[in-house]
Amino acid sequence: MPEQSAESSVVRRGFGRRRFLELAGTASAAAVITTGLNMGLMKVPSLFAAGGHDTEALVLSCMDFRLVNETAFLFNEHGLTNKYDQIILAGATLGVATDKYPAWAETFWNHLDLAIKLHGVKRVIAVDHRDCGAYKLVYGKDFGKLPEEETQIHTKVMTDFRDQVKKKQPNVEVELLLMWLDGHVQPIGGASTAASPAAAPAAPSGRH
Numbered sequence: 650m651p652e653q654s655a656e657s658s659v660v661r662r663g664f665g666r667r668r669f670l671e672l673a674g675t676a677s678a679a680a681v682i683t684t685g686l687n688m689g690l691m692k693v694p695s696l697f698a699a700g701g702h703d704t705e706a707l708v709l710s711c712m713d714f715r716l717v718n719e720t721a722f723l724f725n726e727h728g729l730t731n732k733y734d735q736i737i738l739a740g741a742t743l744g745v746a747t748d749k750y751p752a753w754a755e756t757f758w759n760h761l762d763l764a765i766k767l768h769g770v771k772r773v774i775a776v777d778h779r780d781c782g783a784y785k786l787v788y789g790k791d792f793g794k795l796p797e798e799e800t801q802i803h804t805k806v807m808t809d810f811r812d813q814v815k816k817k818q819p820n821v822e823v824e825l826l827l828m829w830l831d832g833h834v835q836p837i838g839g840a841s842t843a844a845s846p847a848a849a850p851a852a853p854s855g856r857h
């Protein structure tokens with residue numbers, strides 16, 4: 650759910666993705682793209698692992714209008730263009746975890762079943778984000794102003810979510826990512842449980 654925070658989004662965006670996308674269409678595109686990849690996007694090695702030819706993922710993300718483009722950008726940059734199904738719930742993993750809207754959890758589980766049956770999905774990639782209005786609504790607290798507490802609450806909700814997925818679908822791997830408002834992400838809950846040899850050491854977490 651949208652929860653506008655003007656100051657933080659101005660500060661964090663800087664010379665970020667939007668500027669990059671504006672420039673990408675110009676004559677200097679090649680030069681910009683070369684540096685653009687290092688400008689703000691943190692590579693998530695395990696996402697590349699998810700992009701193997703037959704591997705498909707189900708992405709769970711929040712409805713927040715500020716990060717729709719950033720979410721697609723993240724997966725495109727990791728070679729996952731058109732290689733994932735997507736389900737959107739306010740709060741992402743919180744939308745599944747909360748008792749407030751039980752129909753959402755049911756909807757998610759039904760879609761996961763379907764994604765496995767129809768597309769052989771082997772991985773769930775959940776993308777929560779900072780300054781999320783759904784977290785504010787459910788917990789009655791503005792975590793956008795409390796980044797450390799915010800990391801903790803997302804870590805709890807997301808790892809519980811991962812446990813639930815593993816319980817219902819033991820063969821499905823779960824990747825947890827927390828997105829900042831500038832579109833970069835930090836892995837949550839340690840390295841992916843994937844047994845994939847491509848699994849790399851956990852990328853640096855914390856604030857950037």
Ligand SMILES: [Zn+2]
Nearest residue numbers: 650711713781
């Ligand atoms: Zn949200």
